[in-house]
Amino acid sequence: MTVNARNITDEEFFYGHKACPGCGGALVVRQVLKVLGPHAVSALPAGCMSAVGFNFPQLAFGNNAMITPFAATAAVLSGIRAGLAAQGTAPDDCTVVGFAGDGGTADIGLQALSGAIDRNDDVLYICYDNEAYMNTGIQKSGLTPFGASTTTTPAGAREHGCLTQKKSLFDIVAAHGIPYAATASVGYLSDFLKKVERARDVRGTRFIHVVAPCPVGWGFPSEDMVDVAKEVVDTGLWYLAEYEGPALSGVPGGAFRLNRNPKAFKPIEPYLRRQGRFRADDEADLAAIEAARDERWAYMRERWA
Template sequence: MAMNAKNMPADELFFGHKACAGCGGSLAVRAALKVLGPNAVAALPAGCMSAVGFNFPQLCFANNAMITPFAATAAVLTGIEAGLRAQGKKPDDCTVVGFAGDGGTADIGIQALSGAIDRNDDVLYICYDNEAYMNTGIQKSSLTPFGAKTTTTPVGKNSHGCLTQKKNVFEIVAAHGLPYAATASVGYMSDFLKKLERAKGIHGTRFIHVIAPCPTGWGAPESKMVDLARDVVDCGLWYLAEYEGEQVSGVPGGTFTLNCKPREFASVRDYLKGQGRFRALSDEEISLVERSRDAKWEMIERDWA
């Protein structure tokens, strides 16, 4: 039976942390560890989850967990997995999992991630994406979306926030041909749980990219975080999909599967204007975001259908 809110284990494996109220990243980590179980071994680089989860003398992980150098999450996962294998541990007994933010994944950590995929190390890498370097003061990352206000992409007379488009890490990772990759959202928790269970049962490198809103950086009430994580999917600015490599799908080059296609997109304007980081966007800039979304969905429907 697939895990859901009704049959999810009651044991808490990530608790007592110091995350902000409404933190999407902490929700993602909590849910993931419930699926992966108490024998999972976790590694986290510098970022929100290491900052809030390792507070001497309190460790907020019931699992074995450690902090890694900022750029080395995937490399440390490789070492942990090799050490467990040398001790005679079987992969099915303990999942080696990394939790890294968008900056620690798409920017400073992408080299180590690419290397782990190239070696096909038996690890699961989860990127909790709050779309900026939130832990260090809300600086832009390469996963910050167009128009977003950060401390390094300010809003003022001559600037309307981030001028670049969000990097498509899911498709970059899939281009490596790894066994399994997926996108998810804490606003669609049942989908996230299914993908965690799927990833747990596959060997080799697996990657899940989960949208995890941040009330501080996004400029919205903490009570709205799950709603925003759902809205970004409903308005088409984030898609839920899976990639299965050739070794899993049996198809040369692998296969993409779209998990959710809204019958009609919700309002992009409402999604953007509900967040302080986008309030300076003009009508023209919102139209640009919509056109970019439409072009992306044309590609998805053409190539993945």
């Protein structure tokens, strides 16, 4: 059965947390656990979701959950799965899931994630991407986009914000031959839920990279979060895609597919200008962002579509 807004459970497994209003990361955790159910076991590193979900004596998780060292999310997931196997718990009876931010995944936790994929441990890893180290003061991460202002890459009259392009984490993960990987956005929730459901039912390592806008770090009103999460896809600055490794796809090297391949994109400037982190960017910065988008889409359409 495909999970959607009409049939998803009313039971809550992540509630009473202390996240900011309009937090995209909190929506990620809440919806994923609704799909996985009460027997999921969660692990979270230092980051927004551990900071807002584990406030003694109040635990915001309705199922088993624990905090991991910052760099060790995937390694801890592997240990949990091994422990459950030793107890005789079958993978179909309990999903081991990690929730880590962009910095804790693409930077600090990348080696542990790579190792888990290499071993093909039966775990699900969710990267909720708010494009900076938000929990510690909005510092640049490897997934911060070009032109974005952070506390370590400030933008102004003489500075242009982040000068590097967003790391292509989806390609890095797929290069391992992982059984299943996907990209998503909380602005397209039905697509995200379908991918979580698909990942739940695949054995081996699974990975979902979901954009989760942060009103505080991005600089927009909290009530606009879902619209911003839609617009990043509609402008082509993020994409919805899946990868199935050779074992699932039957294709040497695995198979990619785009879930959305629009004929035209919405203009990028209104999307960028509604966010405080891009307001200092000049026309040359906007042109560079658009050119990088077009180059990425040309690559994906040639190889994946």
